Amino acid sequence: MKFKSVTIKDIAKALSISKSTVARAFKDASDVSPATKTRVLEYAEKIHYRPSPAALNLKQGQSLSIGVVVSEVANTFFSEAIDGIESVAFNKGYSVIITQSHESHQREKANVVELCNHSIEGLLISLSCLTSDLSYLKEWQQKGLPIVLFDKISDDIETHKVKFDNYKSAFEATEQLIVQGYQKICHITALPFVSITKERLNGYKAALEKYNLPFKEDWVVHCKHENTTEEVEQALKLLLNCDDGPDAIFTASERTTIATFCLLSMLQPHKTLGFAGFSNNDLFNSLASKEIIIRQPAYEIGKLATELLFDIIESDAPNKNFETKVLQAEVLNKKYGNVIKT
Amino acid sequence: MKFKSVTIKDIAKALSISKSTVARAFKDASDVSPATKTRVLEYAEKIHYRPSPAALNLKQGQSLSIGVVVSEVANTFFSEAIDGIESVAFNKGYSVIITQSHESHQREKANVVELCNHSIEGLLISLSCLTSDLSYLKEWQQKGLPIVLFDKISDDIETHKVKFDNYKSAFEATEQLIVQGYQKICHITALPFVSITKERLNGYKAALEKYNLPFKEDWVVHCKHENTTEEVEQALKLLLNCDDGPDAIFTASERTTIATFCLLSMLQPHKTLGFAGFSNNDLFNSLASKEIIIRQPAYEIGKLATELLFDIIESDAPNKNFETKVLQAEVLNKKYGNVIKT
DNA sequence: CTGAAAGCGCTAACAA
DNA sequence: TTGTTAGCGCTTTCAG
Numbered sequence: 001m002k003f004k005s006v007t008i009k010d011i012a013k014a015l016s017i018s019k020s021t022v023a024r025a026f027k028d029a030s031d032v033s034p035a036t037k038t039r040v041l042e043y044a045e046k047i048h049y050r051p052s053p054a055a056l057n058l059k060q061g062q063s064l065s066i067g068v069v070v071s072e073v074a075n076t077f078f079s080e081a082i083d084g085i086e087s088v089a090f091n092k093g094y095s096v097i098i099t100q101s102h103e104s105h106q107r108e109k110a111n112v113v114e115l116c117n118h119s120i121e122g123l124l125i126s127l128s129c130l131t132s133d134l135s136y137l138k139e140w141q142q143k144g145l146p147i148v149l150f151d152k153i154s155d156d157i158e159t160h161k162v163k164f165d166n167y168k169s170a171f172e173a174t175e176q177l178i179v180q181g182y183q184k185i186c187h188i189t190a191l192p193f194v195s196i197t198k199e200r201l202n203g204y205k206a207a208l209e210k211y212n213l214p215f216k217e218d219w220v221v222h223c224k225h226e227n228t229t230e231e232v233e234q235a236l237k238l239l240l241n242c243d244d245g246p247d248a249i250f251t252a253s254e255r256t257t258i259a260t261f262c263l264l265s266m267l268q269p270h271k272t273l274g275f276a277g278f279s280n281n282d283l284f285n286s287l288a289s290k291e292i293i294i295r296q297p298a299y300e301i302g303k304l305a306t307e308l309l310f311d312i313i314e315s316d317a318p319n320k321n322f323e324t325k326v327l328q329a330e331v332l333n334k335k336y337g338n339v340i341k342t
Numbered sequence: 343m344k345f346k347s348v349t350i351k352d353i354a355k356a357l358s359i360s361k362s363t364v365a366r367a368f369k370d371a372s373d374v375s376p377a378t379k380t381r382v383l384e385y386a387e388k389i390h391y392r393p394s395p396a397a398l399n400l401k402q403g404q405s406l407s408i409g410v411v412v413s414e415v416a417n418t419f420f421s422e423a424i425d426g427i428e429s430v431a432f433n434k435g436y437s438v439i440i441t442q443s444h445e446s447h448q449r450e451k452a453n454v455v456e457l458c459n460h461s462i463e464g465l466l467i468s469l470s471c472l473t474s475d476l477s478y479l480k481e482w483q484q485k486g487l488p489i490v491l492f493d494k495i496s497d498d499i500e501t502h503k504v505k506f507d508n509y510k511s512a513f514e515a516t517e518q519l520i521v522q523g524y525q526k527i528c529h530i531t532a533l534p535f536v537s538i539t540k541e542r543l544n545g546y547k548a549a550l551e552k553y554n555l556p557f558k559e560d561w562v563v564h565c566k567h568e569n570t571t572e573e574v575e576q577a578l579k580l581l582l583n584c585d586d587g588p589d590a591i592f593t594a595s596e597r598t599t600i601a602t603f604c605l606l607s608m609l610q611p612h613k614t615l616g617f618a619g620f621s622n623n624d625l626f627n628s629l630a631s632k633e634i635i636i637r638q639p640a641y642e643i644g645k646l647a648t649e650l651l652f653d654i655i656e657s658d659a660p661n662k663n664f665e666t667k668v669l670q671a672e673v674l675n676k677k678y679g680n681v682i683k684t
Numbered sequence: 685c686t687g688a689a690a691g692c693g694c695t696a697a698c699a700a
Numbered sequence: 701t702t703g704t705t706a707g708c709g710c711t712t713t714c715a716g
Contacts, residue, residue: 005485050458050459051459052461053405054461055400058397063460064459065439065460073424074421074424074425076418079415079416079417079421083416086415086440086441095441095456095457097438098424098428098438099432100428115437116392117392117393118405118406119395144347261625261628262624262625265628281623282600284625299416
């Protein structure tokens with residue numbers, strides 16, 4: 001199946017003029033006679049001429065597309081972020097190529113290679129939890145690829161970054177559980193290598209400390225990506241069945257929040273555990289109960305990251321003034337009926 | 343900011359051999375001396391040579407990318423579908439360019455143009471609710487673009503299509519409400535132009551008919567895309583406050599389901615309205631109540647549609663045996679604790 | 685085994 | 701106002 005298209009050559013031949021005249025007719029430069037211009041345009045319309053993107057791309061060295069790497073599209077947070085990314089890119093006339101790392105470092109690297117093989121002009125990436133070695137990204141950057149990190153970022157590379165104030169959000173969520181009267185709060189989170197896990201854990205610890213509550217290593221559960229539900233289930237069974245188990249749970253990622261919440265409603269439908277968690281799932285808005293939900297403005301982070309990316313793409317001088325923007329999340333606490341902008 | 347890359351020319355010059363020899367070294371053809379081949383490969387590795395995608399594209403006429411148009415990425419159904427799409431494409435070494443129509447016909451068309459300007463080799467599209475004129479798609483198809491329609495499809499174009507059995511799912515959901523004892527079921531749905539709305543409405547009607555319940559035109563609410571929540575709110579207030587209002591609600595799209603569900607829990611937290619709706623939101627799994635949720639295997643539809651697309655892309659003869667695959671949804675009914683494969 | 689040359693579709697000097 | 705030419709990076713005959 002071939003996509004055999006008409007070229008300026010065909011038009012030139014049909015109209016017995018030269019290729020360059022045809023080319024000129026398409027730019028509304030003044031150096032073409034109105035007559036030939038009309039002829040070309042009309043004929044082009046008639047035979048459905050489209051300039052070859054590949055040729056343009058080769059000639060002008062720009063592809064009008066940017067690449068995105070996220071762990072999972074089917075994660076409310078990322079799909080909202082992609083919405084924000086797409087909105088900015090669309091306005092610039094750019095297309096967005098989406099890839100998923102599924103939290104695998106190998107896949108992440110492979111995605112970046114593939115994206116570069118599609119001549120992207122810039123890269124937006126949220127690192128996988130397992131990525132600690134950023135040298136591959138630095139290589140691309142040295143070759144001139146503009147890169148912006150968002151959400152899951154790293155200090156090991158110098159470029160624009162956008163993140164949330166994870167520490168603060170985690171602190172506040174934990175604090176609110178404490179204010180609600182919970183004293184024994186456990187923490188279910190993702191693998192500890194990446195920025196956001198650490199920051200949230202620190203926020204949690206700091207809140208405990210502020211209220212002189214003990215920090216128990218056993219009450220921090222790190223879940224791998226693949227079997228989140230199974231791991232959460234095992235952990236919950238262990239935690240909830242022991243004598244001095246926790247009276248509240250604080251979950252630190254979309255996946256663990258959903259998994260924990262669903263499991264809790266099955267395992268302990270009548271027990272009134274305290275619950276706080278990070279999630280962008282809209283349905284939480286309807287649960288008129290005491291859950292504390294941290295909602296991160298994902299659309300905004302996508303939008304902002306993309307704007308920063310275009311700053312790099314459109315600047316001619318190699319930028320050196322990189323900045324790290326920090327966005328604030330919303331903590332929804334139904335019990336007090338308020339939305340706290342943290 | 344330019345992405346100045348090394349070319350075979352650079353390698354050729356550095357090694358004092360010709361471009362063509364360099365090119366040959368990269369294909370493991372037998373017509374290069376092992377010695378030069380090694381030299382080339384090693385030097386290429388050293389200076390981080392990457393073949394120019396644009397040139398390849400121009401020369402070989404393939405871009406290794408496919409385009410996708412959905413209404414909204416930030417819709418669980420579509421983000422899961424994209425996951426399925428990406429999984430197939432990734433295995434084929436293809437990239438996926440995602441665009442959103444936001445249920446606008448204009449935007450949909452613009453997206454297709456932009457995608458074709460990025461030399462996609464195939465198109466996956468779920469039509470916007472406002473699309474009735476498919477002539478623009480047919481033009482692209484005639485120019486050789488392989489197209490597969492999924493989810494929101496149309497009879498007006500001949501190509502592979504994948505859809506859900508919307509009629510059946512809607513019928514069963516309505517029937518289950520009736521079996522639960524509800525007699526006055528209203529229907530909140532999207533705009534009526536597109537396939538799925540009609541089919542679901544028909545399924546709803548058929549179920550009412552089977553049980554000799556009257557169909558009331560007033561109880562069918564069509565919501566536009568932009569202000570779903572506002573429209574649902576207005577409709578609900580009207581419906582629920584009249585004397586002989588409905589005792590159950592059946593919602594026919596992800597957006598209306600979420601909006602209705604959230605609003606209900608605010609407006610009438612204690613009233614026990616029956617509820618059935620289409621949604622892929624995982625949180626519904628945890629709501630141990632009587633809601634009937636229709637979950638469509640979105641990952642599968644994305645996967646299948648992409649496989650069909652590659653069938654067209656990879657076939658040399660212009661295919662004429664187009665087929666329309668129909669997938670079945672799951673109806674989750676917590677009341678009976680079962681999952682009915684419809 | 686290797687080099688020279690043409691060409692993919694288009695743009696952009698440079699001539700005419 | 702138009703045509704000619706060269707070239708973007710790569711592949712691929714066709715000669716050597």
